[in-house]
Amino acid sequence: xSVSVIAFTELLGARVRDADGRxxxxxxxxxxxxxxxxxxxxxxxxxxxxGERLIALGDVESCGGRLIRVxxxxxxxxxxxxxxxxxxxxxxxxxxxxxxxxxxVRVNDIDLEAxxxxxxxxxxxxxxxxxxxxxxxxxGKGLLPRRTLRALLARxxxxxxxxxxxxxxxxxPARRVKLKIAYEGLAKLHPADIADIIEDLPPAERESVFETxxxxxxxxxxxxxxxKIKVAVVxxxxxxxxxxxxxxxxxxxxxxxxxxxxxxxxGAILSEMAPEERxxxxxxxxxxxxxxxxxxxxxxxxxPVDATVRDGMESLRTFPGGFKSxxxxxxxxxxxxxxxxxxxxxxxxxxxxxPLRSLTATPMITCSTEAGDEEVAELFDKYNLLTLPVVxxxxxxxxxxxxxxxxxxxxxxx
Amino acid sequence: MAMLLAxxxxxxxxxxxxxxxxxxxxYSLAGARFGYSLLWTMIPITxxxxxxxxxxxxxxxxxxxxxxxxxxxxxxxxxxxxLMAALIVTNFGNIVAEFAGIASSVELFDAPRYVVVPLAxxxxxxxxxxxxxxxxxxxxxxxxxxxxxYIVAGVLAKPDWYAALLGTxxxxxxxxxxxxxxxxxxxxxxGTTIAPWMQFYLQxxxxxxxxxxxxxxxxxxxxxxxxxxxxxxxxxxxxACAATLFAAHHHDIRDAADAAQALRPLAGEYAYLLFAAGLxxxxxxxxxxxxxxxxxxVCEGLGFEAGLDKRFGEAPVFYWLxxxxxxxxxxxxxxxxxxxxxxxVLSQVVNGIVLPVVLxxxxxxxxxxxxxxxxxxxxxxxxIASATVLIVAVLTVLMLFTS
Numbered sequence: 001x002s003v004s005v006i007a008f009t010e011l012l013g014a015r016v017r018d019a020d021g022r023x024x025x026x027x028x029x030x031x032x033x034x035x036x037x038x039x040x041x042x043x044x045x046x047x048x049x050x051g052e053r054l055i056a057l058g059d060v061e062s063c064g065g066r067l068i069r070v071x072x073x074x075x076x077x078x079x080x081x082x083x084x085x086x087x088x089x090x091x092x093x094x095x096x097x098x099x100x101x102x103x104x105v106r107v108n109d110i111d112l113e114a115x116x117x118x119x120x121x122x123x124x125x126x127x128x129x130x131x132x133x134x135x136x137x138x139x140g141k142g143l144l145p146r147r148t149l150r151a152l153l154a155r156x157x158x159x160x161x162x163x164x165x166x167x168x169x170x171x172x173p174a175r176r177v178k179l180k181i182a183y184e185g186l187a188k189l190h191p192a193d194i195a196d197i198i199e200d201l202p203p204a205e206r207e208s209v210f211e212t213x214x215x216x217x218x219x220x221x222x223x224x225x226x227x228k229i230k231v232a233v234v235x236x237x238x239x240x241x242x243x244x245x246x247x248x249x250x251x252x253x254x255x256x257x258x259x260x261x262x263x264x265x266x267g268a269i270l271s272e273m274a275p276e277e278r279x280x281x282x283x284x285x286x287x288x289x290x291x292x293x294x295x296x297x298x299x300x301x302x303x304p305v306d307a308t309v310r311d312g313m314e315s316l317r318t319f320p321g322g323f324k325s326x327x328x329x330x331x332x333x334x335x336x337x338x339x340x341x342x343x344x345x346x347x348x349x350x351x352x353x354x355p356l357r358s359l360t361a362t363p364m365i366t367c368s369t370e371a372g373d374e375e376v377a378e379l380f381d382k383y384n385l386l387t388l389p390v391v392x393x394x395x396x397x398x399x400x401x402x403x404x405x406x407x408x409x410x411x412x413x414x
Numbered sequence: 415m416a417m418l419l420a421x422x423x424x425x426x427x428x429x430x431x432x433x434x435x436x437x438x439x440x441y442s443l444a445g446a447r448f449g450y451s452l453l454w455t456m457i458p459i460t461x462x463x464x465x466x467x468x469x470x471x472x473x474x475x476x477x478x479x480x481x482x483x484x485x486x487x488x489x490x491x492x493x494x495x496x497l498m499a500a501l502i503v504t505n506f507g508n509i510v511a512e513f514a515g516i517a518s519s520v521e522l523f524d525a526p527r528y529v530v531v532p533l534a535x536x537x538x539x540x541x542x543x544x545x546x547x548x549x550x551x552x553x554x555x556x557x558x559x560x561x562x563x564y565i566v567a568g569v570l571a572k573p574d575w576y577a578a579l580l581g582t583x584x585x586x587x588x589x590x591x592x593x594x595x596x597x598x599x600x601x602x603x604x605g606t607t608i609a610p611w612m613q614f615y616l617q618x619x620x621x622x623x624x625x626x627x628x629x630x631x632x633x634x635x636x637x638x639x640x641x642x643x644x645x646x647x648x649x650x651x652x653x654a655c656a657a658t659l660f661a662a663h664h665h666d667i668r669d670a671a672d673a674a675q676a677l678r679p680l681a682g683e684y685a686y687l688l689f690a691a692g693l694x695x696x697x698x699x700x701x702x703x704x705x706x707x708x709x710x711x712v713c714e715g716l717g718f719e720a721g722l723d724k725r726f727g728e729a730p731v732f733y734w735l736x737x738x739x740x741x742x743x744x745x746x747x748x749x750x751x752x753x754x755x756x757x758x759v760l761s762q763v764v765n766g767i768v769l770p771v772v773l774x775x776x777x778x779x780x781x782x783x784x785x786x787x788x789x790x791x792x793x794x795x796x797x798i799a800s801a802t803v804l805i806v807a808v809l810t811v812l813m814l815f816t817s
Contacts, residue, residue, distance in 0.1 A: 093487050106717030108491065130717065138491045202478030203626060232624055 008110035041123040083178035097167035099185030109134030131159025171204040191220030219248035243272030252297035255284035293369035296399030310352040424619035429640030430558040434700035435515025442673035445655025450581030474620030482715030507761020509743035515697030518671035535744035563692040568650030573657035705739035770807035
């Protein structure tokens with residue numbers, strides 16, 4: 001016999017007999033132990049006259065839609081299982097994350113691969129069916145003759161997600177640890193896609209994702225969430241975890257988020273943060289939210305006015321901020337007054353000894369800390385800017401606004 | 415108070431939509447046939463409505479999932495599929511009834527239904543597809559406020575206030591309870607007040623609004639206020655018809671528009687206008703909510719992509735179902751010789767089958783501690799809720815067999 005694929009719901013209810021033909025019971029569920037193997041079915045749950053029994057897959061000789069045959073003398077054990085994934089209880093009809101398709105889907109059926117080895121049959125989860133085929137199979141089971149149903153199903157296109165592209169969702173932290181649910185697939189996606197998926201989840205499940213994934217990824221996804229959901233998620237986390245994530249956010253995004261929270265929540269989060277992370281955020285929080293200073297980030301690249309291209313390259317190499325903040329290197333004089341800005345392109349195409357000052361774009365476009373959203377948007381539009389330096393009353397550079405900030409402020413206003 | 419303002423909406427809107435074309439007709443008929451003698455039903459009906467709606471709201475706030483999601487997760491695909499199919503049938507009947515309400519109310523003002531009904535369908539479709547949840551909710555809350563029209567009409571009808579209040583609190587005489595017609599009317603009142611779609615809609619809008627378990631106490635107030643206001647409106651409709659139609663022995667009315675017409679010589683021009691405009695508002699309001707609520711409920715339960723933030727290609731089943739419900743619901747009214755009565759009877763029958771099932775599911779879900787934790791039903795609450803569910807279920811099944 002060769003490898004075959006069996007639908008889990010087709011197996012459910014199958015009679016389980018031993019090699020002598022003695023009936024043990026009917027199949028009720030399948031058990032996967034993710035701690036040991038992520039796809040292998042370790043036990044079958046069989047319900048018979050004596051109640052529920054577990055049969056190890058090592059005792060299963062063959063597996064068919066109507067009959068499961070086990071080795072002679074096997075009666076099943078009544079041991080209590082440790083935390084495990086029950087296919088029917090925990091997976092069938094539940095929502096999972098389709099990492100490949102980047103969305104939340106509901107499981108209609110589970111395809112199992114049956115592999116005969118040494119007179120035994122091994123079962124492992126191949127994929128989850130989220131399409132019409134799985135649904136039709138379950139609706140038709142017992143109502144239509146098997147053969148008719150099978151012929152009908154063969155015409156329905158399959159929509160299945162390979163098991164390694166499936167991320168399970170589990171709101172209970174203890175179970176999450178025991179089942180090794182870490183949203184690994186989800187964490188590999190783009191932050192904006194992670195945010196879209198999270199928005200489709202119920203609150204407890206959202207919280208579980210943010211408790212589990214890496215802080216840096218969580219910060220990226222959090223920035224992309226709708227403002228209302230963002231606030232709800234942060235409030236659901238304990239302030240220590242929230243502070244860990246907020247520390248990884250760009251200061252302006254962090255300040256915007258904290259400004260939307262009730263004072264006691266934002267205070268609790270700030271007090272959990274390291275002082276050097278906290279300071280730029282508290283400074284931003286002092287400005288009005290709808291002014292240039294409220295929109296800007298304090299993460300930018302600035303060098304003394306007499307720096308050369310070589311210095312510029314060096315500072316780029318060590319710059320800890322994101323790439324949006326490194327598009328332009330600003331030049332400051334001794335009083336920290338802004339003298340000009342040099343774009344990355346100019347730096348990349350000039351010789352190392354060139355003074356940066358000779359590469360500055362003219363005229364230098366800036367705005368004041370008090371500039372409104374409208375003025376900022378106009379400047380970006382008129383001068384086709386990627387970044388806009390914000391200066392105080394003494395022409396000192398205090399922060400920059402990047403083009404993506406303007407895009408989101410325009411979008412949320414309209 | 416600020417807490418309440420943040421969560422107000424879903425409860426009030428759901429309860430008010432309940433006073434739709436069918437509801438207004440039933441209340442009018444109750445007043446016209448039996449005068450003040452059915453007013454006593456309003457208090458128990460309000461309690462039952464609050465109990466049932468509270469469970470839906472609580473599940474929404476605590477789990478963050480819709481009722482059809484929970485039913486799917488706990489009771490499996492086949493049950494959900496059958497329930498959703500039945501829900502489409504009964505909701506479609508209701509949608510047709512709403513468009514019929516629109517048609518008959520505008521005809522009171524001599525506007526042709528062939529213009530107004532398609533126009534209403536387009537408005538409904540546009541509001542839902544292009545409105546955001548927040549803006550749509552404001553429109554709906556405004557529509558809810560407009561139900562005051564019925565209270566004013568009730569006052570204009572110059573009822574005998576003492577008799578009306580007495581009828582509300584007095585035990586009904588046992589002679590009337592044995593009357594078949596009277597009993598049938600009681601069942602009709604319950605059936606029109608507690609409907610399956612409301613539970614799905616309320617729970618979904620609680621989730622959509624993002625109300626959390628912490629905000630739930632305020633949200634419960636929203637539900638209670640909504641239910642009480644709705645039944646106060648219903649009370650005034652009964653009173654208005656009792657004071658005029660019943661007193662003038664005008665016992666038979668065909669539909670809600672007919673009631674408005676009959677009021678005209680008895681209660682005056684203003685009462686007539688308020689009744690007619692109120693019917694239009696109520697029908698349009700319910701016609702805006704039922705199709706979209708059905709599309710959401712069905713798609714979520716069966717695992718199809720759903721949501722107005724998705725493009726047509728991403729959620730084809732959702733958009734098709736929604737569009738077909740609106741177009742067919744309005745279209746039926748424009749075809750000559752459509753047996754409307756059959757559509758309504760079928761819808762009522764399916765409604766009677768679906769409601770007990772939904773209520774029992776809700777009871778089981780609200781008792782599931784793994785789902786609701788400390789928010790699961792308490793023992794006392796369970797007694798009240800089970801009794802309510804039992805009575806409502808028995809009455810609906812009775813209605814099924816008597817109609």
